[in-house]
Amino acid sequence: MHHPLLRYIDEVARQGSIRKAAKVMNVASSAVNRQILKAEAEFDTRLFDRLPEGVELTAAGRVVVEHCRRTLYDYRNLRAAIDDIRDLRTGHIQLSTLDSTTFGFLPQVMEDFSNEYPGVSFTVATAGPDETIEAVAKGIAHVGLSFTRDLHPDVRVVAEKPSPFGVIMRPDHPLADRHYVTVEDCVGFPLVRTMDARGKTSIIDQEIDTAVLPLSTIFYTNAHIMAKHAIKAGRGIGIYTKVGFLSDIKSGELRFVPLAERILSEYKIGAIVSAHKNVETSAHLFVNAIERHFRKVDFT
Amino acid sequence: MHHPLLRYIDEVARQGSIRKAAKVMNVASSAVNRQILKAEAEFDTRLFDRLPEGVELTAAGRVVVEHCRRTLYDYRNLRAAIDDIRDLRTGHIQLSTLDSTTFGFLPQVMEDFSNEYPGVSFTVATAGPDETIEAVAKGIAHVGLSFTRDLHPDVRVVAEKPSPFGVIMRPDHPLADRHYVTVEDCVGFPLVRTMDARGKTSIIDQEIDTAVLPLSTIFYTNAHIMAKHAIKAGRGIGIYTKVGFLSDIKSGELRFVPLAERILSEYKIGAIVSAHKNVETSAHLFVNAIERHFRKVDFT
DNA sequence: CGAAGGTGATGCCGAATTGGCATCACTATA
DNA sequence: TATAGTGATGCCAATTCGGCATCACCTTCG
Numbered sequence: 001m002h003h004p005l006l007r008y009i010d011e012v013a014r015q016g017s018i019r020k021a022a023k024v025m026n027v028a029s030s031a032v033n034r035q036i037l038k039a040e041a042e043f044d045t046r047l048f049d050r051l052p053e054g055v056e057l058t059a060a061g062r063v064v065v066e067h068c069r070r071t072l073y074d075y076r077n078l079r080a081a082i083d084d085i086r087d088l089r090t091g092h093i094q095l096s097t098l099d100s101t102t103f104g105f106l107p108q109v110m111e112d113f114s115n116e117y118p119g120v121s122f123t124v125a126t127a128g129p130d131e132t133i134e135a136v137a138k139g140i141a142h143v144g145l146s147f148t149r150d151l152h153p154d155v156r157v158v159a160e161k162p163s164p165f166g167v168i169m170r171p172d173h174p175l176a177d178r179h180y181v182t183v184e185d186c187v188g189f190p191l192v193r194t195m196d197a198r199g200k201t202s203i204i205d206q207e208i209d210t211a212v213l214p215l216s217t218i219f220y221t222n223a224h225i226m227a228k229h230a231i232k233a234g235r236g237i238g239i240y241t242k243v244g245f246l247s248d249i250k251s252g253e254l255r256f257v258p259l260a261e262r263i264l265s266e267y268k269i270g271a272i273v274s275a276h277k278n279v280e281t282s283a284h285l286f287v288n289a290i291e292r293h294f295r296k297v298d299f300t
Numbered sequence: 301m302h303h304p305l306l307r308y309i310d311e312v313a314r315q316g317s318i319r320k321a322a323k324v325m326n327v328a329s330s331a332v333n334r335q336i337l338k339a340e341a342e343f344d345t346r347l348f349d350r351l352p353e354g355v356e357l358t359a360a361g362r363v364v365v366e367h368c369r370r371t372l373y374d375y376r377n378l379r380a381a382i383d384d385i386r387d388l389r390t391g392h393i394q395l396s397t398l399d400s401t402t403f404g405f406l407p408q409v410m411e412d413f414s415n416e417y418p419g420v421s422f423t424v425a426t427a428g429p430d431e432t433i434e435a436v437a438k439g440i441a442h443v444g445l446s447f448t449r450d451l452h453p454d455v456r457v458v459a460e461k462p463s464p465f466g467v468i469m470r471p472d473h474p475l476a477d478r479h480y481v482t483v484e485d486c487v488g489f490p491l492v493r494t495m496d497a498r499g500k501t502s503i504i505d506q507e508i509d510t511a512v513l514p515l516s517t518i519f520y521t522n523a524h525i526m527a528k529h530a531i532k533a534g535r536g537i538g539i540y541t542k543v544g545f546l547s548d549i550k551s552g553e554l555r556f557v558p559l560a561e562r563i564l565s566e567y568k569i570g571a572i573v574s575a576h577k578n579v580e581t582s583a584h585l586f587v588n589a590i591e592r593h594f595r596k597v598d599f600t
Numbered sequence: 601c602g603a604a605g606g607t608g609a610t611g612c613c614g615a616a617t618t619g620g621c622a623t624c625a626c627t628a629t630a
Numbered sequence: 631t632a633t634a635g636t637g638a639t640g641c642c643a644a645t646t647c648g649g650c651a652t653c654a655c656c657t658t659c660g
Contacts, residue, residue, distance in 0.1 A: 027619075059585050334610090
């Protein structure tokens with residue numbers, strides 16, 4: 001992909017002679033000489049001083065040869081990276097994710113990804129938002145899927161998607177026909193909550209003053225499947241994002257009513273990786289797959 | 301100097317379409333298409349997925365376009381750097397140097413440099429070795445000429461030359477015909493010393509236990525010209541490097557006898573710059589000139 | 601469902617560039 | 631003075647690039 005000039009300049013600088021460099025590269029010296037003369041015309045300055053015994057880099061020549069060498073070096077790394085991508089056979093991805101993503105979104109991503117890269121294996125740990133971020137920050141997980149609002153300095157977001165909170169309920173619930181509801185509207189109805197709501201450290205607790213609006217919870221769980229069942233059974237309503245309920249909403253079994261509170265409607269879910277460690281090729285490809293899927297879904 | 305493929309790939313990735321990119325670049329779309337197909341053959345992998353509405357980067361394509369963009373970005377910087385070098389009209393170099401270099405070596409460097417870059421001006425401050433290093437470390441000087449044995453973490457050496465210490469004396473001195481002498485040999489003869497020898501902080505004091513070998517000094521000065529005069533006048537002998545005495549040695553007015561002590565014969569003089577700050581173009585060119593002159597002289 | 605407008609890809613060919621051979625002029629060395 | 635090195639140039643064939651015209655496919659709109 002690169003012009004032969006780069007290696008001509010590199011080798012002439014190395015050999016100190018156009019003829020010697022040409023010999024090393026199995027090219028006619030006139031070809032090398034012409035390319036160098038052309039480059040000197042392009043830059044309007046000499047790259048080499050001509051001496052009876054050969055050539056010597058000028059000041060301009062030094063910076064040009066440095067550029068050539070860096071470019072060629074980067075190109076060798078590029079070739080290696082492409083070889084890794086093309087011939088990817090194995091790799092292992094440690095993933096830490098919100099439980100909700102394991103319903104619908106994540107299985108689709110993994111299915112598509114594994115079709116293309118069947119040799120890549122996974123460890124998938126479900127966790128709360130903070131634990132997920134922590135796992136990536138600590139290097140326990142290569143990739144995390146979590147909310148991206150308050151991040152750890154040791155992680156960075158590489159793809160994200162708006163995922164506002166709303167209220168999940170059965171279609172026959174009194175609030176089901178609203179265009180939106182407030183958290184205050186939920187007071188008086190039993191709630192299904194995530195496990196961290198017990199310690200009042202859930203996102204809802206953090207964003208809404210639940211001392212003023214006491215929410216009555218009849219079901220805490222960290223198992224998303226249990227939350228679904230409880231909501232479908234009419235045991236309560238849940239304040240969640242759509243992510244884990246896409247198929248239930250589409251089938252009409254459940255309904256998602258957006259929350260009016262701006263703070264809860266501005267949340268995003270994202271793929272996060274370490275801010276400091278190089279992302280391994282397989283993990284890099286996987287977050288690319290996440291990003292492509294983000295473009296295909298709608299969590300609002 | 302770079303193949304048009306780099307900007308073709310860049311622009312196609314940006315536009316998401318070969319035809320749109322071709323239009324932006326005022327090139328036939330077939331030319332762009334062929335170059336991309338050729339690159340895909342070279343890498344043996346697709347760089348773009350073909351969609352009905354255009355193209356989308358593949359995983360391999362992402363790393364290739366990143367390489368192209370970095371190379372083109374570096375190339376723009378290269379062009380700017382060459383413009384600076386070629387059209388250098390002004391610039392100012394703050395130089396801190398050992399007094400001894402101002403006799404012979406440094407004037408020659410500056411004469412050659414100023415012939416090539418007449419618009420560059422200088423501030424030249426003479427100082428001791430430690431003060432010189434300190435000036436560069438603190439950013440007071442762009443370039444320093446000093447001994448490079450014990451450096452400051454904030455400076456780095458960009459060129460150096462062996463410059464062993466020896467004894468400078470008149471040719472009629474009793475020690476003048478020796479092939480080498482020891483410091484102990486000097487005891488009993490009056491010495492001309494650098495100013496820092498008064499506080500016993502000179503290099504000689506640091507490397508030789510002068511409490512055990514008491515050297516009797518009759519002349520301290522930080523003015524190299526004064527040291528020369530004193531030695532030529534027979535007032536004493538001096539423990540110096542050759543740097544400031546080259547012409548006197550060549551003319552036979554003075555003689556340099558190497559010291560046997562290895563620690564003092566392994567010294568080098570070098571051009572130093574800040575380890576952290578970018579070196580301005582004019583200073584960069586100047587240290588190149590120093591380096592070229594180092595190749596032409598001999599301080600051993 | 602057909603027309604219109606978009607896309608990438610290809611055949612063909614001229615234009616431009618690259619590279620090889622032979623040779624020149626210059627310099628250094630034996 | 632002859633020899634052997636260097637960079638540079640004339641000439642020309644080989645190769646690559648780019649433009650034009652066209653094809654096949656897909657999406658959108660009336």
